[in-house]
């Protein structure tokens with residue numbers, strides 16, 4: 153009896169019939185919520201919040217207490233893996249993530265190894281099982297990780313917000329070194345996601361946030377290939393249920409056919425991709441998740457409802473759509489605008505499922 157009472161998300165990701173379109177929001181537990189900021193202050197900082205399973209559980213549930221969302225997503229970060237590899241992750245206030253020891257020298261790269269999730273990332277697995285207990289089978293819990301390439305961007309550059317010149321130089325001059333990092337990352341992500349599934353994650357998503365900065369040829373070799381390996385290595389069935397896998401390459405709209413061919417169940421789309429066109433291209437193979445421009449949430453309830461209607465209309469009639477933003481929610485969004493979005497999807501989407 154571990155199946156969630158509201159399983160719309162799981163069914164939609166598997167392209168099974170649903171009565172309406174499920175909705176969750178990337179970064180739904182985050183700084184736009186005053187109660188999140190309070191809990192983060194109690195934790196001390198963002199990383200301490202991630203590493204405290206009680207508080208991580210608390211913030212995971214916060215958006216669900218406010219809005220009629222159809223899924224919870226583990227509160228954590230993609231950079232827990234490089235942190236567990238010993239790179240020294242820290243978040244400088246207002247500056248995003250940084251590493252004390254980025255990977256530059258060949259000997260540093262050669263001594264890298266995949267962390268054992270049950271040792272170095274046990275706090276994440278504790279959070280997953282605690283969140284599952286707290287959810288009490290109400291909605292499914294999504295686990296996640298970064299893609300090998302996206303993790304490598306932070307590990308090599310040493311910080312976010314760069315022009316990717318260091319990793320691109322490595323890609324073209326020393327592809328052997330980058331491949332070494334990516335192989336270890338792929339092993340680490342596979343083990344990490346399987347541990348999350350073992351601990352209770354009911355769907356998993358791989359964030360390839362920076363795959364879109366690669367050239368057409370380099371995307372296959374340095375990102376797609378490694379995500380494919382992960383998809384092939386994941387536990388896809390547990391306790392009689394299928395565990396859907398979602399791949400999200402931001403800026404990857406031109407590569408949807410290749411992403412769908414990895415054997416994943418669903419693709420995340422950013423707002424630059426036309427949902428109707430994407431469905432025509434890959435909709436018989438995978439479900440689609442997205443793709444409202446996150447900036448729309450900065451407007452007003454009427455505009456938000458009108459834009460949500462356009463997104464639903466763009467996917468059209470039938471199943472296999474999970475409503476989401478095209479990327480994470482901004483910290484400047486008024487919570488009542490999220491309420492307007494969630495309610496609009498509840499109200500408008502049943503019409504598209506009466507088929």
Ligand code: CP3
Nearest residue numbers: 178179180181182198225226228229230248312359361480
């Ligand atoms: O969706 C959720 O609610 C789950 C939580 C989640 C976080 N990070 C929490 C977070 C998820 C799924 C992530 C993924 C993540 N982290 C990605 C991939 C998705 C994406 O957004 O592209 C990336 C690239 C990271 C790395 C990272 N973590 C960055 C670049 C930053 C700074 C960004 C910012 O908004 O300042 C973070 C910090 C972070 N991760 C925050 C949250 C809620 C904000 C930290 C804070 O509270 O100060």
